[in-house]
Amino acid sequence: MTNENNANKNNENTGHANKDNKNTGHTKWFAAKGDQSDVVLSTRVRLARNLADAPFPSRLDAQGKQRVTQRVRDAVQNSELNYIDMARLPRLEAFSLAERRLISPEFAAGIPGSGLLLSGDEDVSVMLCEEDHIRIQVLRAGLALRPAYDAADQIDDALGRGLPYAFDENLGYLTQCPTNLGTAMRASVMLHLPGLSSLGRAARLSESIAKLGLTMRGAFGEGSEAEGALYQLSNQVTLGLEESAALENLQAITMQIAEQERRAAAECLRQPQLEDQIWRAWGILQNARRMESREAIHLLSLARMGAARGLLPLPAETLSHLMTLTQPATLSLTEAPPLDAEKRDAKRAELIRNHILSKV
Amino acid sequence: MTNENNANKNNENTGHANKDNKNTGHTKWFAAKGDQSDVVLSTRVRLARNLADAPFPSRLDAQGKQRVTQRVRDAVQNSELNYIDMARLPRLEAFSLAERRLISPEFAAGIPGSGLLLSGDEDVSVMLCEEDHIRIQVLRAGLALRPAYDAADQIDDALGRGLPYAFDENLGYLTQCPTNLGTAMRASVMLHLPGLSSLGRAARLSESIAKLGLTMRGAFGEGSEAEGALYQLSNQVTLGLEESAALENLQAITMQIAEQERRAAAECLRQPQLEDQIWRAWGILQNARRMESREAIHLLSLARMGAARGLLPLPAETLSHLMTLTQPATLSLTEAPPLDAEKRDAKRAELIRNHILSKV
Numbered sequence: 001m002t003n004e005n006n007a008n009k010n011n012e013n014t015g016h017a018n019k020d021n022k023n024t025g026h027t028k029w030f031a032a033k034g035d036q037s038d039v040v041l042s043t044r045v046r047l048a049r050n051l052a053d054a055p056f057p058s059r060l061d062a063q064g065k066q067r068v069t070q071r072v073r074d075a076v077q078n079s080e081l082n083y084i085d086m087a088r089l090p091r092l093e094a095f096s097l098a099e100r101r102l103i104s105p106e107f108a109a110g111i112p113g114s115g116l117l118l119s120g121d122e123d124v125s126v127m128l129c130e131e132d133h134i135r136i137q138v139l140r141a142g143l144a145l146r147p148a149y150d151a152a153d154q155i156d157d158a159l160g161r162g163l164p165y166a167f168d169e170n171l172g173y174l175t176q177c178p179t180n181l182g183t184a185m186r187a188s189v190m191l192h193l194p195g196l197s198s199l200g201r202a203a204r205l206s207e208s209i210a211k212l213g214l215t216m217r218g219a220f221g222e223g224s225e226a227e228g229a230l231y232q233l234s235n236q237v238t239l240g241l242e243e244s245a246a247l248e249n250l251q252a253i254t255m256q257i258a259e260q261e262r263r264a265a266a267e268c269l270r271q272p273q274l275e276d277q278i279w280r281a282w283g284i285l286q287n288a289r290r291m292e293s294r295e296a297i298h299l300l301s302l303a304r305m306g307a308a309r310g311l312l313p314l315p316a317e318t319l320s321h322l323m324t325l326t327q328p329a330t331l332s333l334t335e336a337p338p339l340d341a342e343k344r345d346a347k348r349a350e351l352i353r354n355h356i357l358s359k360v
Numbered sequence: 361m362t363n364e365n366n367a368n369k370n371n372e373n374t375g376h377a378n379k380d381n382k383n384t385g386h387t388k389w390f391a392a393k394g395d396q397s398d399v400v401l402s403t404r405v406r407l408a409r410n411l412a413d414a415p416f417p418s419r420l421d422a423q424g425k426q427r428v429t430q431r432v433r434d435a436v437q438n439s440e441l442n443y444i445d446m447a448r449l450p451r452l453e454a455f456s457l458a459e460r461r462l463i464s465p466e467f468a469a470g471i472p473g474s475g476l477l478l479s480g481d482e483d484v485s486v487m488l489c490e491e492d493h494i495r496i497q498v499l500r501a502g503l504a505l506r507p508a509y510d511a512a513d514q515i516d517d518a519l520g521r522g523l524p525y526a527f528d529e530n531l532g533y534l535t536q537c538p539t540n541l542g543t544a545m546r547a548s549v550m551l552h553l554p555g556l557s558s559l560g561r562a563a564r565l566s567e568s569i570a571k572l573g574l575t576m577r578g579a580f581g582e583g584s585e586a587e588g589a590l591y592q593l594s595n596q597v598t599l600g601l602e603e604s605a606a607l608e609n610l611q612a613i614t615m616q617i618a619e620q621e622r623r624a625a626a627e628c629l630r631q632p633q634l635e636d637q638i639w640r641a642w643g644i645l646q647n648a649r650r651m652e653s654r655e656a657i658h659l660l661s662l663a664r665m666g667a668a669r670g671l672l673p674l675p676a677e678t679l680s681h682l683m684t685l686t687q688p689a690t691l692s693l694t695e696a697p698p699l700d701a702e703k704r705d706a707k708r709a710e711l712i713r714n715h716i717l718s719k720v
Contacts, residue, residue: 272706276649283647289636346632 034142038308039258041190045148048184049134052166065113065129075162081117095329188234194305195264197229228297278306290345394502398668399618401550405508408544409494412526416536425473425489435522441477455689548594554665555624557589588657638666650705
C-alpha cells in the first residue's frame with residue numbers, strides 16, 4: 001500500500017481543521033455538562049510517545065519529521081481521526097485550535113513536517129512531531145479523568161501495535177524533556193475558581209498544591225490571581241508513580257478544591273457588592289455592542305459564577321464555552337478577510353448576545 | 361365663615377403632601393407624553409404675586425406670614441387645590457416635593473407660617489409666603505408653554521378677584537426681588553440634551569442663549585456639562601415685555617434647540633462607542649442590584665437618549681420619570697423608618713428594574 005492511498009483513508013483534509021466545525025468555532029465536547037461542572041470546566045489527558053528508531057523531533061529536519069509523521073499516519077489509517085497537514089493549514093485556524101486547547105501554541109505557530117490527527121468531535125487530537133513524536137490528547141467536559149485516560153490509552157495501544165515505542169524498563173516511556181519520563185502522562189483539569197480568587201485565596205492554594213506533587217496555574221495571563229479565575233491543575237510527577245495513582249491523586253485534590261470553591265463562592269455571594277457585580281456583568285453581556293477580549297473573559301467569569309450558583313438563569317457551560325468562542329482567532333474563523341481588532345470587538349459582543357439569547 | 365370652616369373646604373391635609381401619590385412618589389403629569397417630548401421633558405410657568413396691604417415675606421414674622429397664608433387660603437376656598445401646612449409636613453415629603461419641582465428647595469427646608477396649595481394631579485402648586493406672598497406654578501409634560509400659562513393665568517384671575525395685588529402702572533406686578541418686576545412670570549422648559557452635551561456644545565449654547573434674554577443652566581450639579589444632560593431654559597426678562605411675547609420667544613428658541621439636539625444626537629449615534637454605551641447602560645439599568653443617585657442619572661440619561669432616538673424599546677418618558685423617582689427623598693417616601701444610603705441604593709436599583717420591566 002502506498003502513502004498516497006493511506007493519505008486518502010486518513011480522510012486527508014489539508015485546508016481546514018474540520019469542515020463541520022469551521023463555521024462555528026464550536027468545540028463540541030466543550031459545551032457539554034460534565035461531573036463537578038460548576039467548578040471543573042474540562043479534563044485533559046495527554047500521553048507523550050516517541051519512536052525508538054528515530055531521533056527526537058528537535059534533532060530532525062523537516063524531511064525527518066515528515067517521515068515520522070507519515071509513519072504514524074500509516075499506523076492509524078483505519079481510525080476515525082482526520083489528518084491535517086499543519087504546513088498547509090491557515091494560521092488563523094491553527095491559532096483557533098490552540099485557543100480551543102487542541103494543540104499547543106508552539107505547534108500552532110508552525111513546525112515544518114509536523115501533522116495533526118483530529119477527531120470529528122474535537123475530543124481527541126494527536127500532535128505529530130511537536131516536542132515528542134506523538135502527543136495523544138483526550139478532552140472531556142467536567143471532571144472525567146478516568147474516561148479521558150481510558151480513551152487515550154486505547155489510542156496509545158492501537159498506535160503501539162504498529163510502532164516501535166521508545167521504552168526503558170527503568171525510565172518508562174522515553175521523552176525529549178526528562179520531566180515527562182516514566183508514564184509520560186500529563187492529566188489536567190481546568191477549574192473556575194471565582195470565589196477563591198475573589199477572596200484572594202487562589203495564589204496561596206497554588207503554593208500548597210505544589211507540595212502535593214501537582215501544579216496549579218492561571219489559564220490566562222500570569223498575574224497572582226488568574227484572568228477569568230480560570231486555573232489549570234495538573235499532575236507533576238510522572239516517574240515512580242503509576243497512571244492510576246496519579247489520576248486518583250489529581251481526582252481527590254480536585255474534589256477538595258471544588259468543595260473549597262463552593263464554600264468561598266457562597267461566602268462571596270453574601271456580599272451584596274458581588275451579587276450586584278454579577279447582575280451588572282449579565283446585563284452588559286446581553287447588551288454591549290463591542291467588547292474587548294479581556295473584558296469578555298472578566299464578565300463571562302462573573303456571570304459564570306452567578307450561573308454556577310443558581311443566580312442567573314442559564315447553564316454555566318454556556319458561559320465557559322463563550323470564553324473559548326470569543327478568543328481572537330476563533331472569533332475571526334468564519335470571516336474573510338480576517339477581522340481587525342475593532343470589528344472583532346463588535347463581533348465578539350454580537351456572538352455573546354446571540355449565544356446567551358439562544359440559551360436563556 | 362370662620363377660618364376653621366374654610367380649612368375644611370380646602371381639603372386640609374396637614375400630614376401628607378397628597379394621599380393618592382404618597383405610595384408611589386408619582387408626579388402624574390410628568391409621565392405623560394407631550395409635544396417635542398424627545399427633547400423637552402416638561403414646561404413650567406410661574407407667576408409671582410404679592411398683597412398690596414402686607415409687607416413682603418422677608419419682613420414678616422411667622423405670625424405675619426401665617427395671616428397672609430390664611431388670607432390666600434380663604435380666597436381659593438372653592439378650588440380643587442389641597443392645602444398643606446408646611447410646618448407639619450414631614451421633611452422627607454417636603455424634600456420629595458422639591459425633587460419633583462413642585463416647590464423650591466428653600467421652601468422645602470421649612471419657612472414658619474408658609475403653606476402650600478397643591479392640585480391632586482400635582483400639576484398646579486401655589487407656594488404661600490415663600491419669597492413672595494404667592495407663587496403660582498403650573499407644570500405640563502413636553503413643550504406646552506401656552507397651556508401652562510393659561511392655567512396659571514386662570515388661577516391668578518381667581519385669586520386676584522378676592523385679593524388686593526401689589527401692582528404699579530409702570531413697574532407691573534411688584535415682587536420682592538426686582539428681577540421679577542413687570543410680568544413677574546418665569547416660564548421654563550426642562551431639556552434633555554445628551555447629543556449637544558456629549559459633543560461638548562451645551563456650554564457654548566448656554567452662552568449664546570444669554571444674549572437672547574434667556575437663561576440655560578444644568579438642572580443637576582454645576583459643571584460645564586450638566587449631570588444627566590438635563591438643562592433648564594427660562595426667560596430672563598420680565599419688564600417691558602408682555603407675557604405672550606416672552607412665551608413666543610421661549611417657544612421659538614426651544615424649537616431651535618430641539619432641532620440642534622436631534623442633529624447632534626444623530627451625529628453621536630453614528631459613533632459606535634456611544635451606541636455601545638447606551639446599550640450597556642440599558643443592560644445595567646435592568647440588572648444592577650444597587651445604584652447610587654449619580655450613576656442612575658448618568659445611565660438613565662444615556663438610555664433616554666437611546667429611547668428618544670428609537671434605539672431602545674420603551675418610551676423616553678419612562679426614563680425621565682425615573683430620573684425623578686430615584687431622587688433620594690422621593691425614593692425613601694414609602695419607607696418607615698427612612699432608608700439609609702446603602703438600602704436606598706438597593707431600592708433605587710430595584711425600582712428602576714421593576715419600572716422598566718413594566719414598560720417594555
